[in-house]
Each structure stands twice: as structure tokens, then as C-alpha cells.
Amino acid sequence: MSKHLHVDELRCFYNGHHDKPVVDGFSFAMQEGDIACLLGPSGCGKTTVLRSIAGFHSLAEGQINLAGRQISVPGHSLAPEKREIGMVFQDYALFPHLTVAENISFGLNGESQQYKDTELNRLLELVSLHGLAERYPHELSGGQQQRVALARALAPKPQLLLLDEPFSNLDVELRRKLALEVREILKQQGTTAILVTHDQEEAFAFADHIGVVYQGKIEQWASPYELYHQPQTRFVANFIGRGAFVPGIISDSGHIDTELGPVPCNLEEPGGTRVDVLLRPDDIVANRDQGQPAEVIHKVFTGTANLYTLRLPTGSTVEAALGSHIDCELGEQLSIELSADHGIAFTL
Incomplete structure (x- = not known):
């Protein structure tokens, strides 16, 4: 056509x-x-x-x-x-x-x-x-x-x-x-x-x-x-949407290891390649039992959700859109995990 x-x-x-x-x-x-x-x-x-x-x-x-x-x-x-x-x-x-x-x-x-x-x-x-x-x-x-x-x-x-x-x-x-x-x-x-x-x-x-x-x-x-x-x-x-980059390394098994856990790999690069991984706010969920600690450093209430900026133990920051019933104060520790079904990574 x-x-x-x-x-x-x-x-x-x-x-x-x-x-x-x-x-x-x-x-x-x-x-x-x-x-x-x-x-x-x-x-x-x-x-x-x-x-x-x-x-x-x-x-x-x-x-x-x-x-x-x-x-x-x-x-x-x-x-x-x-x-x-x-x-x-x-x-x-x-x-x-x-x-x-x-x-x-x-x-x-x-x-x-x-x-x-x-x-x-x-x-x-x-x-x-x-x-x-x-x-x-x-x-x-x-x-x-x-x-x-x-x-x-x-x-x-x-x-x-x-x-x-x-x-x-x-x-x-x-x-x-x-x-x-x-x-x-x-x-x-x-x-x-x-x-x-x-x-x-x-x-x-x-x-x-x-x-x-x-x-x-x-x-x-x-x-x-x-x-x-x-x-x-x-x-x-x-430029599009919200999110933050965290460091990662492509593993020999074909996924990307990050400090929050493995992410599916979207790149054809050899194991050991260092990358930056984009995590969207909806890639991160709360998990009180088995999650990893993160400190609340910024919070915006959007009505249906709280948009948190979180500092990880390494000093990296991520954003998380969590249900409005999860109501944490600045400085409080949240327990989070990854729920990313695909990866968005860029080589350094």
C-alpha cells in the first residue's frame, strides 16, 4: 500500500x-x-x-x-x-x-x-x-x-x-x-x-x-x-514515561543480574557485559515477607497509587507505583521485589 x-x-x-x-x-x-x-x-x-x-x-x-x-x-x-x-x-x-x-x-x-x-x-x-x-x-x-x-x-x-x-x-x-x-x-x-x-x-x-x-x-x-x-x-x-536505571550484568544463562534480582535480557551481548537496566514504576511491587529493603526518599500521592522514590542499599534509586493503601513515610523502610516480565537494557 x-x-x-x-x-x-x-x-x-x-x-x-x-x-x-x-x-x-x-x-x-x-x-x-x-x-x-x-x-x-x-x-x-x-x-x-x-x-x-x-x-x-x-x-x-x-x-x-x-x-x-x-x-x-x-x-x-x-x-x-x-x-x-x-x-x-x-x-x-x-x-x-x-x-x-x-x-x-x-x-x-x-x-x-x-x-x-x-x-x-x-x-x-x-x-x-x-x-x-x-x-x-x-x-x-x-x-x-x-x-x-x-x-x-x-x-x-x-x-x-x-x-x-x-x-x-x-x-x-x-x-x-x-x-x-x-x-x-x-x-x-x-x-x-x-x-x-x-x-x-x-x-x-x-x-x-x-x-x-x-x-x-x-x-x-x-x-x-x-x-x-x-x-x-x-x-x-x-523521555517516555517514568523510571530509573540500575546497573546490571548479563549472565551466562541469558538474563541480567541486578541488585533487585534477575531481569529478562533484551540484548544479544556476551555474558559479563555491563549494562544499565531501566525499571519502570510498575516493575516494582511490595513484598513484606521476602522482599529487599529500600528507603523512602520521596513520595507523591496520585489518588489511585503512591509513587515512591526509593533508595536501595547500594545507593541506586528506583521508582515504584504502589497501591494507595501502602502508605509509608519519608525515611521509612519498604520491602520490595522485581516483577518485570521483559528487560529494557542498554550497554554502557
């Missing part, structure tokens, strides 16, 4: 600066209807990639193809308005003097009035704003404004929808809720979409595939599950 979007070996510089590329050797591909996310820390290049796809940033190397058309190569870039790409921005970018209905209909310029009316009603229904068509942006909540921006971007039926940190102005609870709602809307529509964010939980709630971006490159392109359980690089292991 041919790819709907193919981003191939992009190299980009900040405008006017050609000393160090902000994006270098950046590649990924998406099928039609896929929802993806570019996730990474500030300054890693993810927004530059989004702007390149949209047609707002030129390429030094590489190419971008969308729906069978070449839309960007060095020296030639199809105009943004000819790319059939929709955008939803961080600040919504709604027209303040236009009503909800007029903002959405702006994306339908050139169509007949009958088509506009039919599509407007469909889109208002789709984003759950049917009773608010005559309101102005300042009369809406942040979440409602974002839904208007989404409907306006979807109105021309774009080949691709780009979302640039679209939920970052909202409070945390609404951000997660809206990410799930927008995902459902896009899946209903069969719209191919890319979200840019630095928020892991938002990315996990929204995307089928996530590209973790670091220093202008994709470190790993995978499902949220794979990124968490099978990180391919140390950066991804550190």
Missing part, C-alpha cells in the same frame, strides 16, 4: 542560518487515516518539520510527498494554499469579528450556499457546537474555541490536518479530554493528522504512532505501547 504522506530525509536550517541544521535526516511515512504525533522537548525541530509540511519553511535537502504529489523539494515548494492541508494553531487564530458559523464557513469559500449550509450543519454537529452558531469567539470557552478552529480546518476536507500544540492553552484536565474528543472526530472523518506536542500524556491519548524527536532527528517512530515497553534508544527510554 502506498503511503499517503512521505517525509523523506529532510534537512532544514533556521532562516538565514546555515551553520547547524535544526532538522537533519528526518524521515517518516503515514497511511491515509493515520493519526500521528511528533513528540519532543522544546527546540528539537518538531515544529520546523510541521512548518515544512505546511509550506512555511523551505528544505535544504529531502522531499515531501502528499497524496501522490510532490509538494516540497529544495528550490521548489508548492504554495501553502495549494497543498490541501488544514492547520489548527495553538492560539486558535479565529476571526474575532465573525460568528462561529461564519468562522467555519470561511473554510468553504467558493462553494454554493446550499453546500455551505449543509456542511456547516454537519460540522457543527460533528464538533458538538450546534446551539452556538451565532456566538462570537469571545463568548466561548477555550475548549469551544478550539472546536471551532478544528471545524474550520476540516471544512475544505483537507488531505492532511496539522495541529501545532493545539491544547497547550487549556488546563490539564480539559487538555486530555479534548485530545480524546478530537481524536474521535478525526477517526470519524477518516482524516490523516499530525499533532506536535511536548506533552506525553496528550500524545499517548491522541496518536496511533508517535515520532520521538531529539536534536533534529526521529529517535523512534512507534505506537505508544512500543515506545513505553520497547524504547530503542536511551533518550526514548528516559
Whole structure:
């Protein structure tokens, strides 16, 4: 099956600066209807990639193809308005003097009035704003404004929808809720979409595939599950989810010996190889009878669990998410053991 979007070996510089590329050797591909996310820390290049796809940033190397058309190569870039790409921005970018209905209909310029009316009603229904068509942006909540921006971007039926940190102005609870709602809307529509964010939980709630971006490159392109359980690089292991590294040695029998016990080995290295093993908070459980001692040095109550940072006798620290009924004070000793069914280790 041919790819709907193919981003191939992009190299980009900040405008006017050609000393160090902000994006270098950046590649990924998406099928039609896929929802993806570019996730990474500030300054890693993810927004530059989004702007390149949209047609707002030129390429030094590489190419971008969308729906069978070449839309960007060095020296030639199809105009943004000819790319059939929709955008939803961080600040919504709604027209303040236009009503909800007029903002959405702006994306339908050139169509007949009958088509506009039919599509407007469909889109208002789709984003759950049917009773608010005559309101102005300042009369809406942040979440409602974002839904208007989404409907306006979807109105021309774009080949691709780009979302640039679209939920970052909202409070945390609404951000997660809206990410799930927008995902459902896009899946209903069969719209191919890319979200840019630095928020892991938002990315996990929204995307089928996530590209973790670091220093202008994709470190790993995978499902949220794979990124968490099978990180391919140390950066991804550190960046995704929570956890801590403890030292280990690969044994001759093929597992990894750690101070908390053996862990399955994910590496093809000879016995005796020294490694760092990533232990997630859910890899560690309490065992009052046969566990190993660990001192509580930090504690966060999350409602369903207590997230403990624990110091082991060697001085290494690990994190453990234990049931909220296990309530220990700072300085107290906990008895723990490993419950890891797979290993995540990196050679030193």
C-alpha cells in the first residue's frame, strides 16, 4: 500500500542560518487515516518539520510527498494554499469579528450556499457546537474555541490536518479530554493528522504512532505501547514515561543480574557485559515477607497509587507505583521485589 504522506530525509536550517541544521535526516511515512504525533522537548525541530509540511519553511535537502504529489523539494515548494492541508494553531487564530458559523464557513469559500449550509450543519454537529452558531469567539470557552478552529480546518476536507500544540492553552484536565474528543472526530472523518506536542500524556491519548524527536532527528517512530515497553534508544527510554536505571550484568544463562534480582535480557551481548537496566514504576511491587529493603526518599500521592522514590542499599534509586493503601513515610523502610516480565537494557 502506498503511503499517503512521505517525509523523506529532510534537512532544514533556521532562516538565514546555515551553520547547524535544526532538522537533519528526518524521515517518516503515514497511511491515509493515520493519526500521528511528533513528540519532543522544546527546540528539537518538531515544529520546523510541521512548518515544512505546511509550506512555511523551505528544505535544504529531502522531499515531501502528499497524496501522490510532490509538494516540497529544495528550490521548489508548492504554495501553502495549494497543498490541501488544514492547520489548527495553538492560539486558535479565529476571526474575532465573525460568528462561529461564519468562522467555519470561511473554510468553504467558493462553494454554493446550499453546500455551505449543509456542511456547516454537519460540522457543527460533528464538533458538538450546534446551539452556538451565532456566538462570537469571545463568548466561548477555550475548549469551544478550539472546536471551532478544528471545524474550520476540516471544512475544505483537507488531505492532511496539522495541529501545532493545539491544547497547550487549556488546563490539564480539559487538555486530555479534548485530545480524546478530537481524536474521535478525526477517526470519524477518516482524516490523516499530525499533532506536535511536548506533552506525553496528550500524545499517548491522541496518536496511533508517535515520532520521538531529539536534536533534529526521529529517535523512534512507534505506537505508544512500543515506545513505553520497547524504547530503542536511551533518550526514548528516559523521555517516555517514568523510571530509573540500575546497573546490571548479563549472565551466562541469558538474563541480567541486578541488585533487585534477575531481569529478562533484551540484548544479544556476551555474558559479563555491563549494562544499565531501566525499571519502570510498575516493575516494582511490595513484598513484606521476602522482599529487599529500600528507603523512602520521596513520595507523591496520585489518588489511585503512591509513587515512591526509593533508595536501595547500594545507593541506586528506583521508582515504584504502589497501591494507595501502602502508605509509608519519608525515611521509612519498604520491602520490595522485581516483577518485570521483559528487560529494557542498554550497554554502557
